[in-house]
Amino acid sequence: MSETQQQPSTEWVEVVSPDEERRHKQFAETIVEIQSKIDRKNGPGRAFHRKEVLAARAVVEVFGDLPAAAAHGLFAEAGTYDAVVRMSNGSVVPQRDAIPDVRGFALSVRGLEAPGALGGTTDRQDFLLINRPVFGFRTSQEFAEIVPVSAQGQTALIKYFVSRYGPWKGPLEAAKLTKDFLKPFSGFATATFHSAAPIRVGPYAARVRLTSRQDAMHLAAQLDFSHEVKERLKSGDLEYDLALQFYVDEAQTPIEDGTVDWSTDVSPYVDVARVILPQQDAESISGKSLSEEVEADTFDPWAALAEHQPLGEIMRARKVAYYASQQHRLADEAASESSD
Numbered sequence: 001m002s003e004t005q006q007q008p009s010t011e012w013v014e015v016v017s018p019d020e021e022r023r024h025k026q027f028a029e030t031i032v033e034i035q036s037k038i039d040r041k042n043g044p045g046r047a048f049h050r051k052e053v054l055a056a057r058a059v060v061e062v063f064g065d066l067p068a069a070a071a072h073g074l075f076a077e078a079g080t081y082d083a084v085v086r087m088s089n090g091s092v093v094p095q096r097d098a099i100p101d102v103r104g105f106a107l108s109v110r111g112l113e114a115p116g117a118l119g120g121t122t123d124r125q126d127f128l129l130i131n132r133p134v135f136g137f138r139t140s141q142e143f144a145e146i147v148p149v150s151a152q153g154q155t156a157l158i159k160y161f162v163s164r165y166g167p168w169k170g171p172l173e174a175a176k177l178t179k180d181f182l183k184p185f186s187g188f189a190t191a192t193f194h195s196a197a198p199i200r201v202g203p204y205a206a207r208v209r210l211t212s213r214q215d216a217m218h219l220a221a222q223l224d225f226s227h228e229v230k231e232r233l234k235s236g237d238l239e240y241d242l243a244l245q246f247y248v249d250e251a252q253t254p255i256e257d258g259t260v261d262w263s264t265d266v267s268p269y270v271d272v273a274r275v276i277l278p279q280q281d282a283e284s285i286s287g288k289s290l291s292e293e294v295e296a297d298t299f300d301p302w303a304a305l306a307e308h309q310p311l312g313e314i315m316r317a318r319k320v321a322y323y324a325s326q327q328h329r330l331a332d333e334a335a336s337e338s339s340d
């Protein structure tokens with residue numbers, strides 16, 4: 001262990017504010033309102049990550065002999081699990097791949113039967129990952145204020161920051177928010193994805209990271225991420241390493257602050273599994289059928305084992321907002337089918 005590296009701790013604590021339930025309800029209402037507006041133009045769909053890039057079958061191979069802190073829940077013992085993957089662009093509206101965006105990698109491990117994070121039992125463990133190590137917002141309230149504005153485009157976003165922070169500080173705050181979006185994205189086969197917030201790992205807490213084992217980016221990926229990753233997958237397997245980064249203390253690895261990137265010097269990542277997308281043709285009949293199944297499905301960080309319960313205020317807000325969004329989408333789709 002290096003001089004700065006610290007042992008995982010079980011002393012993490014969630015801090016729930018007295019008005020959190022009210023704020024999360026408002027947050028969910030805001031998300032559904034935006035979703036409804038987009039639906040009227042584009043048809044029923046997800047509130048976020050509306051544009052699917054790829055749906056694929058996957059296998060998760062959990063390693064054996066893991067450190068004691070990691071050996072809980074899905075990672076308690078070595079094993080192989082079937083999974084499905086949904087890769088997506090994060091925008092609330094479908095848009096060209098060349099436009100800067102958050103990219104999503106939803107990994108859903110199936111065939112489980114264990115106590116669930118929402119009570120009862122669950123047959124799946126979902127990891128919803130993005131190509132950024134942090135959300136960039138301390139709380140869901142900050143996020144809720146930005147989303148309606150960002151949906152209107154870059155000009156509206158700058159006007160919002162100017163009105164909130166003034167003509168000098170406003171553009172600087174807008175630049176801070178958008179700088180990560182402007183970083184080049186190498187493509188779904190070669191990028192790294194993060195949970196951006198912690199989850200339980202038994203009595204411990206950890207963030208999740210998925211790292212590609214593929215070669216460097218193809219230049220064509222920037223124009224059409226879907227085509228590039230599908231072509232790679234048609235000719236061979238895609239492999240990723242799944243790793244955990246453990247909480248050590250509130251100062252260095254905060255549970256509630258969605259803006260802090262935990263230092264790997266203090267808490268290095270521990271590889272716990274290999275994720276393999278076996279060679280497959282997404283454009284085949286079976287591939288298109290899987291895509292339809294995945295689009296009809298829901299992916300949720302709270303579709304999880306109790307031992308991997310999501311942690312922190314932003315994750316608690318997602319529980320309320322995702323449920324509301326899912327119910328809205330299901331009702332919208334049912335109404336659309338009945339009118340056909």
